[in-house]
Amino acid sequence: MSGRHHSRPTGADEDRECQDIRETLSRIGDKWSVHVIGSLIEGPMRYNRLRRAVSGISQRMLTLTLRLLERDGLVKRDVLHTAPPTVEYQLTALGETLIEPIRALSHWAREYRHEIRDARSSFDSRSG
Amino acid sequence: MSGRHHSRPTGADEDRECQDIRETLSRIGDKWSVHVIGSLIEGPMRYNRLRRAVSGISQRMLTLTLRLLERDGLVKRDVLHTAPPTVEYQLTALGETLIEPIRALSHWAREYRHEIRDARSSFDSRSG
DNA sequence: CGGAATCCTCATTGATACTG
DNA sequence: CAGTATCAATGAGGATTCCG
Numbered sequence: 478m479s480g481r482h483h484s485r486p487t488g489a490d491e492d493r494e495c496q497d498i499r500e501t502l503s504r505i506g507d508k509w510s511v512h513v514i515g516s517l518i519e520g521p522m523r524y525n526r527l528r529r530a531v532s533g534i535s536q537r538m539l540t541l542t543l544r545l546l547e548r549d550g551l552v553k554r555d556v557l558h559t560a561p562p563t564v565e566y567q568l569t570a571l572g573e574t575l576i577e578p579i580r581a582l583s584h585w586a587r588e589y590r591h592e593i594r595d596a597r598s599s600f601d602s603r604s605g
Numbered sequence: 606m607s608g609r610h611h612s613r614p615t616g617a618d619e620d621r622e623c624q625d626i627r628e629t630l631s632r633i634g635d636k637w638s639v640h641v642i643g644s645l646i647e648g649p650m651r652y653n654r655l656r657r658a659v660s661g662i663s664q665r666m667l668t669l670t671l672r673l674l675e676r677d678g679l680v681k682r683d684v685l686h687t688a689p690p691t692v693e694y695q696l697t698a699l700g701e702t703l704i705e706p707i708r709a710l711s712h713w714a715r716e717y718r719h720e721i722r723d724a725r726s727s728f729d730s731r732s733g
Numbered sequence: 734c735g736g737a738a739t740c741c742t743c744a745t746t747g748a749t750a751c752t753g
Numbered sequence: 754c755a756g757t758a759t760c761a762a763t764g765a766g767g768a769t770t771c772c773g
Contacts, residue, residue, distance in 0.1 A: 495643050497714035498707065506634025508627075508766075515623050524735050535767055540736060550724025561734045562773085571720055578713045579626065581706040586625035592699055596678025636746075652755050663747055668756065689754045690753085 504549060509534055509542045511579060514568065517552065518576060521567035551575060632677060637662055637670045639707060642696065645680065646704060649695035679703065 505511055509531065516522060516530040528539055543566060546552035551572035557563040568576075633639055637659065644650060644658040656667055671694060674680035679700035685691040696704075 494711055494715075495640050497718065498639055498643075498711040500718075501710050501714035502630070502634045502639060506630045511626055511630060512623050515626075528735095536736075537738095537768085538766065541766090548725055548728040549721050550728075556735095559734095562736095564735060571717060571724070574717065575713060578706070578709040581709050582629050583622055583626040585703060585706045586629035587622075589699060589702065590625060590628075593677050596699070597676055600676040600678075656755095664756075665748085665758095666746065669746090684755095687754095690756090692755060 504545070505575070505579070507542070509538055510546060513539070513542050513546065514551070514572065514575065514579065517566060517568045517572070521555075521565045524564050524566070527566060546572070632673070632679075633703070633707070635670070637666055638674060641667070641670050641674065642679070642700065642703065642707065645694060645696045645700070649683075649693045652692050652694070655694060674700070 505514070512531045512534070513527065516527055522530065524539070527543075528534065528536065531539065534542075543552060543554070547554050550569055553567050553569050553572075555565045555567070557565065633642070640659045640662070641655065644655055650658065652667070655671075656662065656664065659667065662670075671680060671682070675682050678697055681695050681697045681700075683693045683695070685693065
């Protein structure tokens with residue numbers, strides 16, 4: 478996670494980098510954030526449509542997830558003054574910068590899913 | 606998370622990709638895995654040294670985390686027949702492939718940490 | 734439509750003590 | 754040294770109900 482060039486990284490460098498990555502992971506590594514972000518890639522979306530897009534999410538968790546993403550500046554919330562009220566969510570510019578790194582992880586997961594599955598069943602059979 | 610070329614992705618594509626990414630995130634998005642992986646990048650390491658490297662981790666969680674990483678084929682556990690026993694952990698080839706995507710997220714976290722901090726304090730002051 | 738509030742459950746984690 | 758076993762606490766998440 479550290480070690481630029483060929484020099485040994487200091488422990489402090491490591492700690493700071495691990496902090497950074499852990500912060501990001503706790504932001505998007507929860508149960509729903511990536512699903513929500515993934516849905517919003519397609520474009521702005523309203524609350525109930527988002528709810529259908531992210532199948533399985535409860536109303537509580539959708540609201541909570543959106544609030545946290547909004548708080549971190551990754552998602553923008555727009556209230557349109559209609560009756561009944563219309564609320565639209567979309568990725569911010571900052572939110573869009575997250576797409577690439579997430580996609581990288583997604584590709585990794587894709588590429589190695591079978592190796593992981595095999596490693597698992599092998600481990601499980603060894604353990605009884 | 607999908608949308609290759611310019612064609613609209615199907616919902617099924619999206620779901621599958623979100624599944625993949627969620628699986629990866631639940632594997633490494635827990636409280637300790639990234640710390641452990643980050644420490645093992647430097648090379649093989651024994652249990653107690655790892656424990657000191659990942660400061661704050663309990664014995665229980667270190668063992669648990671290592672088991673899960675081993676199960677998924679990301680970490681290799683070697684028992685050296687000495688007295689007292691010596692156990693060495695290291696990343697597998699598969700484990701090493703994870704370094705790059707993790708580093709990408711790490712860089713993202715670094716690059717935008719201030720924007721996120723500002724977004725947060727702005728949001729919090731708006732909310733009271 | 735787009736939530737907020739409440740209650741409840743279960744999974745994750747930590748602390749502690751013990752062991753080959 | 755490198756764990757295992759047990760228990761207690763914390764907190765994320767789901768279900769339900771109510772609201773402007």
